[in-house]
Amino acid sequence: MSHNHGHGSDLNAPPRPELARILIGVVAALAVATCLAMIALWPSGSDVPHDTDPYSGEGVSTVKATVTSVEAFDCGSTGDIGIDSMPTVDGDCANVTATVDDGEIAEFVLDPTRHVAAAMDEGDEVTLVKLQPQGQDATYEFRDYQRGFPLLALALAFAVLVALVGRLRGALALVGIVVTLLALMKFVLPGMLTGESPVLVAVVGSTAIMIAVLYLAHGISIRTTSALFGTLFGIAFTAVVGLIGTDWSHLTGLSSEDDSLLVATAPQLYMPGIVAASMVIAGLGVLNDVTVTQASAVWEMRALQPLASKWDVFRSAMRIGRDHIASSVYTLVFAYAGSAMTVMLLITAYQRGLVDVLTSEEIAQEVVRTLVGAIGLVLAVPVTTLFAVWLAPPPSEDPNLGRRVRRDATA
Template identity: 65%
Template sequence: MAHTHSHSSVADYGPPRRRLASVLTIVVLAIAGVAMAAMAALWPDADQVPRDQNPYSGQGVTTVEATVTGIEPFDCNSGGEGPDGIQQVRGDCAHITATTDDGAATFDLDASRFKAGIDRGDDVKLIRIAPEGQSVSYEFLDFQRGLPITALAIAFSVLVIAVARWRGLFAIVGIGVTMLALTKFMLPAFLAGESPLLVAIVGSTAIMIAVLYLAHGISIRTTAALFGTLVGIGLTAALGLGSTMWTNLTGVGSENDQILIATVPGIDLSGIVAATMVIAGLGVLNDVTVTQASAVWEMRALQPAARGASLFASAMRIGRDHIASSVYTLVFAYAGSAMTVLLLITAYQRGLAEMATTEEIGTEIVRTLVGAIGLVLAVPVTTLFAVWLAPKATEPDQLEIVTAGGSHAGPVGG
């Protein structure tokens, strides 16, 4: 199996490092084999995965698509404190008329949903309730978002391929591989009661082997990044397990968590919290390790005679900048996804220190800190692998040999 593309690095010349390529091929294939064997052992049978009845597929209950044709606000006395002590939205409710494939439908929106916004012409999904022998009624379920989401996904794919070309295409294929691993293996295994952390490690290892070589090509450079990534996964898993136990994170921090544990009583939510720390950090971890390996290769090309210690020190200067920006990325990603919770904390005038120790916020803080520690430790580890595997002054990168035609090829292991 060969990988071919143009390359102009001055380090890409000389005879192939066939022995190193062969050794790395064996090592990578061994890791992949262990991951596949572990995945097969952990793969749950269909009857082992708990399944609850879809609440919208019971007898006489279906979902239908509709288009809003009329909106009539009315006073529903909404406001003040509800029976459970939660503040209710003040304002009008709305009587909505819509058209479906079967004809007209009417339903009411509560004040919070109506205030969020709905207009004539909006495409919505409704719950159609038709008990035997009774009249049909409708309830609002959600807006139809299939078309805009599909359009955004297509635009994203086209732009990635247009800018990154083959690497962009392979990166998109890698996303598909990731989604398959998550939906067909990891999520069912979590539900079936397999060890969440072990499932996360095995699944993440398989994902990274596929994604790294798909997106970045088959080379010794990519293999160096892979080794650093795998060490980062292991470190993050160990830190996640220890931190979850130390901080007593149970995984029950929201209404959805309570519904899940009621639906699947045997699920290990605390273990899933630790597992998500591994999964959540994969993207940034991959970015850091690939960048560090590439930095070492480029510096070796510019300074072929540089000593290993000097090369490591130079690459770590780049790594420190990358660590800083990656940590910000993790924090900003959480702040953006948890904005509603943060706004509610501010509105309640509760101190951040107080809220940081709650299950819901504390879980995200620990997840962010563990992910950050894992990627910070992965930087020097990846740099060491890259310095060790990068071509020396008299031993250029043999898996990227520039030919007269400007292309190069190399065996799988590198």
């Protein structure tokens, strides 16, 4: 937020360096407060659940193997309703032989669901569960495919493209992703598991993430600071409305088998709070996009229209913001619809009514999450625009204002 100032311009008037110093103090205070909150909420290693992995017990381990043969056989699965009133898959089972990395031969059976969905073939690299009680021979079960190399290749391709196209800003954005992952894995997720308020942990973690990634990706400037203020408003508002919406809609956070397993693993968790916290985390990306765009729009308009009043700049920026709101809301809806696609397909296959579908716990969570995120997003646009117009240089007749405004935005 440093600035180079000359003479004879409203942009270079004393309030600009004064404003820069004030904003530095405000952001520094926010950063210090966030750090203190993180220290107070930092999860103790002894409080985070350990040794709860079902594949880490005595006589149980996971091993890597390569499939050498797959032989289908009829195991009597007809697709009829089973004894537990659940539908079964019509198809064959499969006897699979694989070579474990240590040279042992592993044999296991795929049920029709696994056989049909996995479409396993010779040469596939898999992960198996090895069961070997003391004094007994080892048996094996299929756990999953090995996906390390494909994921690594895609991540490297993404990183290279971002760095090549985005150059320095792209490289710094990648650093921001690393910061985000560290904050989530070291603070947010462990903090929730220790029983702290999930929403409070999410808000503090999100604030720390946004302070770091905004200045990393977009540079230290008054423009970035205005985007930060709008983003922090969006985070706080989403947290409050998320709590209200979760309680009002009676969302329990127990909509799937994984949710029940999580509660059994960490009984101190408050699952409705986890639902509300997920609304804060899920909307960060789109919220950041909207606030940065609005701040940039205000600065660019000030550069192009040096004589325009603050009100005129606000109205012009809001016209851009309205278009951005429309596209961003669709982004949220499609993202959440994609994440709940399996549940939506299953409910559709059951031919349940639309109202019944929308009010079920599985879909209601996504509906509330979408609506809460959209409300926070919509309100963040005018709030960010107001901050940006307030902090942007005032109207001026200086012919060099445009160049100086752009420098002001990146200084």
